[in-house]
Amino acid sequence: MVKKERGLPEGYYLNKVIVAIVIAAIWLLFKVSTGSEVTGYMMAFSGISVLLYPYSRFFYEKIISYVVADNKLYFPVLVFIVVKLITMCLCWFFSFLIAPVGLAYLFYSRPVFDSSHSDGQP
Template identity: 35%
Template sequence: MHPVLVKTFGGLSRAYYIRQFLFGLIFPAFTLFMMTRGRSGPTDVGLPLALLFALNTLLYPYARFVYESAVGFVMGNNVFFVNAFLMLFVKAITMLLCWAFAIFIAPIGLIYLYFHHSKAEQQRN
Protein backbone atom coordinates (compact mmCIF):
# COMPACT_ATOMS: atom_id res chain seq x y z
CA MET A 1 0.00 0.00 0.00
CA HIS A 2 1.25 3.50 -0.78
CA PRO A 3 2.84 5.26 2.25
CA VAL A 4 0.64 8.35 1.86
CA LEU A 5 -2.50 6.20 2.09
CA VAL A 6 -1.14 4.40 5.13
CA LYS A 7 -0.35 7.71 6.88
CA THR A 8 -3.79 9.16 6.15
CA PHE A 9 -6.50 6.51 5.80
CA GLY A 10 -4.59 4.08 8.02
CA GLY A 11 -3.96 6.76 10.63
CA LEU A 12 -6.82 5.85 12.96
CA SER A 13 -6.78 2.69 15.03
CA ARG A 14 -8.79 -0.15 13.55
CA ALA A 15 -11.07 -0.37 16.61
CA TYR A 16 -11.82 3.38 16.50
CA TYR A 17 -12.50 3.32 12.76
CA ILE A 18 -14.82 0.31 12.96
CA ARG A 19 -16.72 1.72 15.95
CA GLN A 20 -17.26 5.09 14.28
CA PHE A 21 -18.03 3.45 10.92
CA LEU A 22 -20.80 1.39 12.54
CA PHE A 23 -22.25 4.53 14.14
CA GLY A 24 -22.01 6.23 10.75
CA LEU A 25 -24.11 3.48 9.18
CA ILE A 26 -27.09 4.56 11.30
CA PHE A 27 -27.82 7.65 9.17
CA PRO A 28 -27.89 6.17 5.66
CA ALA A 29 -29.75 3.11 6.97
CA PHE A 30 -32.41 5.28 8.61
CA THR A 31 -32.68 7.55 5.55
CA LEU A 32 -32.98 4.61 3.17
CA PHE A 33 -35.55 2.99 5.45
CA MET A 34 -37.63 6.17 5.47
CA MET A 35 -37.30 6.57 1.68
CA THR A 36 -38.75 3.10 1.14
CA ARG A 37 -41.69 3.63 3.48
CA GLY A 38 -43.31 6.72 1.96
CA ARG A 39 -47.04 7.02 1.26
CA SER A 40 -46.43 7.31 -2.47
CA GLY A 41 -44.34 4.15 -2.48
CA PRO A 42 -40.61 3.54 -2.46
CA THR A 43 -38.43 6.42 -3.66
CA ASP A 44 -35.58 5.67 -6.03
CA VAL A 45 -32.30 6.48 -4.31
CA GLY A 46 -30.31 7.10 -7.48
CA LEU A 47 -26.59 6.65 -8.03
CA PRO A 48 -25.43 10.15 -6.98
CA LEU A 49 -27.23 9.94 -3.63
CA ALA A 50 -26.01 6.38 -3.04
CA LEU A 51 -22.43 7.49 -3.75
CA LEU A 52 -22.78 10.45 -1.38
CA PHE A 53 -24.15 8.16 1.35
CA ALA A 54 -21.28 5.70 0.83
CA LEU A 55 -18.63 8.42 0.78
CA ASN A 56 -19.98 10.16 3.87
CA THR A 57 -20.19 6.85 5.71
CA LEU A 58 -16.61 5.90 4.82
CA LEU A 59 -15.32 9.36 5.78
CA TYR A 60 -17.43 9.72 8.93
CA PRO A 61 -14.79 8.25 11.30
CA TYR A 62 -12.29 10.91 10.15
CA ALA A 63 -14.86 13.69 10.52
CA ARG A 64 -15.71 12.42 14.00
CA PHE A 65 -11.99 12.36 14.83
CA VAL A 66 -11.76 16.05 13.88
CA TYR A 67 -14.84 16.90 15.95
CA GLU A 68 -13.65 14.98 19.02
CA SER A 69 -10.17 16.51 18.76
CA ALA A 70 -11.61 20.03 18.55
CA VAL A 71 -13.98 19.45 21.47
CA GLY A 72 -11.17 17.87 23.51
CA PHE A 73 -8.97 20.89 22.84
CA VAL A 74 -11.66 23.39 23.81
CA MET A 75 -13.07 21.53 26.82
CA GLY A 76 -9.83 20.12 28.23
CA ASN A 77 -10.30 17.72 31.13
CA ASN A 78 -13.46 19.39 32.43
CA VAL A 79 -16.46 17.29 33.35
CA PHE A 80 -20.01 18.54 33.02
CA PHE A 81 -23.04 17.02 34.71
CA VAL A 82 -26.09 17.38 32.49
CA ASN A 83 -29.37 15.62 31.88
CA ALA A 84 -28.71 12.29 30.13
CA PHE A 85 -31.48 12.81 27.56
CA LEU A 86 -30.13 16.25 26.67
CA MET A 87 -26.61 14.85 26.33
CA LEU A 88 -27.78 11.99 24.09
CA PHE A 89 -29.80 14.39 21.95
CA VAL A 90 -26.82 16.72 21.51
CA LYS A 91 -24.57 13.73 20.76
CA ALA A 92 -27.01 12.45 18.11
CA ILE A 93 -27.15 15.91 16.50
CA THR A 94 -23.35 16.21 16.41
CA MET A 95 -23.10 12.71 14.96
CA LEU A 96 -25.63 13.61 12.26
CA LEU A 97 -23.77 16.83 11.43
CA CYS A 98 -20.43 15.02 11.29
CA TRP A 99 -21.93 12.42 8.96
CA ALA A 100 -23.73 14.94 6.75
CA PHE A 101 -20.64 17.13 6.34
CA ALA A 102 -18.03 14.34 6.45
CA ILE A 103 -17.04 15.06 2.86
CA PHE A 104 -15.95 18.54 3.99
CA ILE A 105 -14.70 17.83 7.54
CA ALA A 106 -12.78 14.58 6.96
CA PRO A 107 -10.05 16.11 4.75
CA ILE A 108 -8.95 18.19 7.75
CA GLY A 109 -8.49 15.00 9.77
CA LEU A 110 -6.74 13.22 6.91
CA ILE A 111 -4.28 16.09 6.50
CA TYR A 112 -3.63 16.15 10.24
CA LEU A 113 -3.08 12.37 10.34
CA TYR A 114 -0.66 12.57 7.40
CA PHE A 115 1.49 15.25 9.05
CA HIS A 116 1.25 13.61 12.48
CA HIS A 117 2.44 10.23 11.19
CA SER A 118 5.09 11.84 8.98
CA LYS A 119 6.50 13.68 12.00
CA ALA A 120 6.42 10.50 14.10
CA GLU A 121 8.23 8.63 11.32
CA GLN A 122 10.94 11.32 11.12
CA GLN A 123 11.46 11.16 14.90
CA ARG A 124 11.87 7.38 14.75
CA ASN A 125 14.54 7.66 12.04
Protein backbone atom coordinates (compact mmCIF):
# COMPACT_ATOMS: atom_id res chain seq x y z
CA MET A 1 0.00 0.00 0.00
CA VAL A 2 1.33 3.43 -0.92
CA LYS A 3 0.32 6.36 1.24
CA LYS A 4 0.52 9.58 -0.70
CA GLU A 5 0.90 12.77 1.29
CA ARG A 6 0.93 14.98 -1.78
CA GLY A 7 -2.00 17.32 -1.99
CA LEU A 8 -3.72 20.03 -0.07
CA PRO A 9 -4.38 19.73 3.65
CA GLU A 10 -7.57 17.90 4.58
CA GLY A 11 -10.66 20.09 4.28
CA TYR A 12 -8.70 22.91 2.64
CA TYR A 13 -9.83 22.16 -0.92
CA LEU A 14 -13.55 22.11 -0.09
CA ASN A 15 -13.27 25.30 1.94
CA LYS A 16 -11.55 27.15 -0.90
CA VAL A 17 -13.91 25.77 -3.55
CA ILE A 18 -16.85 27.21 -1.61
CA VAL A 19 -15.09 30.60 -1.50
CA ALA A 20 -14.33 30.34 -5.24
CA ILE A 21 -17.98 29.59 -6.03
CA VAL A 22 -19.03 32.71 -4.12
CA ILE A 23 -16.47 34.81 -6.03
CA ALA A 24 -17.67 33.34 -9.35
CA ALA A 25 -21.31 34.03 -8.48
CA ILE A 26 -20.54 37.64 -7.51
CA TRP A 27 -18.54 38.16 -10.71
CA LEU A 28 -21.28 36.69 -12.92
CA LEU A 29 -24.00 38.65 -11.10
CA PHE A 30 -21.95 41.82 -11.58
CA LYS A 31 -21.69 41.08 -15.30
CA VAL A 32 -25.44 40.52 -15.56
CA SER A 33 -26.24 43.67 -13.55
CA THR A 34 -24.13 45.79 -15.89
CA GLY A 35 -26.10 44.51 -18.87
CA SER A 36 -23.46 42.11 -20.19
CA GLU A 37 -24.53 38.75 -21.49
CA VAL A 38 -23.04 35.74 -19.69
CA THR A 39 -21.27 33.80 -22.42
CA GLY A 40 -20.02 30.24 -22.54
CA TYR A 41 -16.50 31.61 -22.25
CA MET A 42 -17.38 33.32 -18.96
CA MET A 43 -18.96 30.13 -17.62
CA ALA A 44 -15.93 28.05 -18.65
CA PHE A 45 -13.55 30.59 -17.15
CA SER A 46 -15.56 30.58 -13.91
CA GLY A 47 -15.58 26.79 -13.75
CA ILE A 48 -11.85 26.48 -14.34
CA SER A 49 -11.13 29.25 -11.85
CA VAL A 50 -13.28 27.55 -9.21
CA LEU A 51 -11.36 24.28 -9.63
CA LEU A 52 -7.91 25.91 -9.66
CA TYR A 53 -8.48 28.56 -6.98
CA PRO A 54 -7.57 26.30 -4.02
CA TYR A 55 -4.12 25.61 -5.50
CA SER A 56 -3.64 29.26 -6.37
CA ARG A 57 -4.58 30.40 -2.88
CA PHE A 58 -2.43 27.70 -1.26
CA PHE A 59 0.63 28.89 -3.16
CA TYR A 60 -0.13 32.53 -2.34
CA GLU A 61 -0.45 31.70 1.37
CA LYS A 62 2.85 29.79 1.29
CA ILE A 63 4.62 32.80 -0.22
CA ILE A 64 3.10 35.16 2.34
CA SER A 65 4.01 32.89 5.26
CA TYR A 66 7.58 32.70 3.94
CA VAL A 67 7.85 36.50 3.63
CA VAL A 68 6.18 37.33 6.93
CA ALA A 69 7.70 34.36 8.83
CA ASP A 70 7.14 34.70 12.59
CA ASN A 71 6.60 38.44 12.54
CA LYS A 72 3.37 39.90 13.79
CA LEU A 73 1.83 42.61 11.69
CA TYR A 74 -0.76 45.00 13.07
CA PHE A 75 -3.26 46.62 10.73
CA PRO A 76 -6.69 48.10 11.19
CA VAL A 77 -9.34 45.44 10.62
CA LEU A 78 -10.87 47.29 7.69
CA VAL A 79 -7.53 47.46 5.86
CA PHE A 80 -6.94 43.75 6.54
CA ILE A 81 -10.37 42.77 5.19
CA VAL A 82 -10.02 44.92 2.06
CA VAL A 83 -6.55 43.53 1.30
CA LYS A 84 -7.74 39.98 1.91
CA LEU A 85 -10.72 40.41 -0.44
CA ILE A 86 -8.47 41.90 -3.12
CA THR A 87 -5.97 39.05 -2.86
CA MET A 88 -8.76 36.47 -2.94
CA CYS A 89 -10.15 37.99 -6.13
CA LEU A 90 -6.70 38.23 -7.71
CA CYS A 91 -5.98 34.59 -6.87
CA TRP A 92 -9.33 33.64 -8.41
CA PHE A 93 -8.92 35.69 -11.60
CA PHE A 94 -5.32 34.58 -12.15
CA SER A 95 -5.73 31.02 -10.89
CA PHE A 96 -4.96 29.61 -14.33
CA LEU A 97 -1.48 31.21 -14.04
CA ILE A 98 -0.79 30.73 -10.32
CA ALA A 99 -2.27 27.24 -9.79
CA PRO A 100 0.25 25.36 -11.98
CA VAL A 101 3.05 26.78 -9.83
CA GLY A 102 1.13 25.78 -6.70
CA LEU A 103 0.61 22.27 -8.05
CA ALA A 104 4.31 21.97 -8.86
CA TYR A 105 5.13 23.19 -5.34
CA LEU A 106 2.85 20.55 -3.83
CA PHE A 107 4.33 17.83 -6.04
CA TYR A 108 7.93 18.59 -5.15
CA SER A 109 7.56 19.67 -1.52
CA ARG A 110 5.36 16.92 -0.10
CA PRO A 111 6.82 13.51 0.68
CA VAL A 112 5.45 10.24 -0.64
CA PHE A 113 5.66 7.36 1.80
CA ASP A 114 5.88 3.83 0.50
CA SER A 115 4.45 1.59 3.19
CA SER A 116 4.22 -1.51 1.01
CA HIS A 117 6.30 -3.43 3.55
CA SER A 118 4.28 -4.05 6.66
CA ASP A 119 7.34 -4.65 8.86
CA GLY A 120 8.86 -1.30 7.94
CA GLN A 121 11.93 -2.87 6.33
CA PRO A 122 12.88 -2.13 2.69
